[in-house]
Amino acid sequence: QKEVEQDPGPLSVPEGAIVSLNCTYSNSAFQYFMWYRQYSRKGPELLMYTYSSGNKEDGRFTAQVDKSSKYISLFIRDSQPSDSATYLCAMSASGKWGGSNYKLTFGKGTLLTVNP
Amino acid sequence: DGGITQSPKYLFRKEGQNVTLSCEQNLNHDAMYWYRQDPGQGLRLIYYSQIVNDFQKGDIAEGYSVSREKKESFPLTVTSAQKNPTAFYLCATSLATNTGELFFGEGSRLTVL
Numbered sequence: 001q002k003e004v005e006q007d008p009g010p011l012s013v014p015e016g017a018i019v020s021l022n023c024t025y026s027n028s029a030f031q032y033f034m035w036y037r038q039y040s041r042k043g044p045e046l047l048m049y050t051y052s053s054g055n056k057e058d059g060r061f062t063a064q065v066d067k068s069s070k071y072i073s074l075f076i077r078d079s080q081p082s083d084s085a086t087y088l089c090a091m092s093a094s095g096k097w098g099g100s101n102y103k104l105t106f107g108k109g110t111l112l113t114v115n116p
Numbered sequence: 117d118g119g120i121t122q123s124p125k126y127l128f129r130k131e132g133q134n135v136t137l138s139c140e141q142n143l144n145h146d147a148m149y150w151y152r153q154d155p156g157q158g159l160r161l162i163y164y165s166q167i168v169n170d171f172q173k174g175d176i177a178e179g180y181s182v183s184r185e186k187k188e189s190f191p192l193t194v195t196s197a198q199k200n201p202t203a204f205y206l207c208a209t210s211l212a213t214n215t216g217e218l219f220f221g222e223g224s225r226l227t228v229l
Contacts (some may be wrong), residue, residue: 008156031153034217043120043206043220044159103174104218108158 003027006089006107015116019076023089023107024089030091030105035074038086040111047087048074057104079114086111119143120196120221123216124205129201137192137224139207149218152176155187159206163188168208194226202228 006023013019032051036044047061050072052054056063062075072091076083089107107116120141131134141204161174165184170182177197194201196209204225225226 006158036218041223041225043208043223044218045220046217049217090159101159103161106159 003105004077004089004091004107007110008108011024012115013079015079015114017079017114019079019083019108019112019114020027021087021089021112023072023091024070025072025105027091027093027105028067028070029093030047030070030095032092032097033063033072034090034104035061035063036088036090036106038088041115042072044088072100081114081116084113100115120207120209120219121193122221122224123143124220125173125224127224129226129228131228132196134195135201135226137194137207137226139190139192139221140188141190141207141209142188143219144217145209146183146189147188147210148220149210150174150180150182150187150190150192151208152205153204153206153223162205164191179181201226 001062004025035048037047038044050063050065051110053065054069060077086109088109092104123138148164149164151159152162153159160176162180163174163182164169167172168184168187171182171184176181181193204223206223207221208217
């Protein structure tokens with residue numbers, strides 16, 4: 001079993017739809033969870049960052065972490081064509097710099113297209 | 117403007133040639149990273165450096181080399197020993213005390229002919 005599993009899609013939705021993106025993981029030591037957005041031929045940019053379990057909301061975006069199920073989600077409300085991108089989940093175990101388990105593990109990314 | 121500059125954006129190389137990808141940052145971040153991105157593979161860590169004159173191998177370091185002589189610069193050399201070098205290469209930085217926020221450059225696409 002891979003450490004982080006993410007459905008690569010592609011996912012195509014109409015403008016205004018609610019989008020749900022998900023990742024599962026196997027390493028129970030992961031505590032820090034991130035979502036990155038990557039536009040075509042560009043570098044990823046951090047979209048959401050959460051620590052441990054719970055929800056975090058930022059505008060149209062909501063990140064959820066369920067550590068008991070080892071499952072994280074990103075919800076996009078009122079999706080826009082400008083949200084069309086690849087979404088990468090990422091996670092790490094340690095917040096302590098220099099620790100041997102400080103490393104981000106990325107999912108493979110989900111390609112999302114929002115159609116006008 | 118503060119940021120990360122990768123060059124060249126596109127590069128073609130013949131088999132057997134070494135090539136060096138540049139990464140320069142003016143964010144004053146301590147840590148720098150090189151990732152490789154292939155279709156369907158996600159991001160894989162090649163090398164990372166926490167401080168000047170020190171760096172560690174990532175998950176796929178074979179066939180690559182790096183140096184960190186200045187805080188601002190972390191060049192990556194793709195050597196002829198790298199068997200499948202065609203890929204999108206991403207440089208990233210982070211604050212030393214940060215717990216995962218990486219700042220990425222625009223990437224360099226290397227194609228071996």
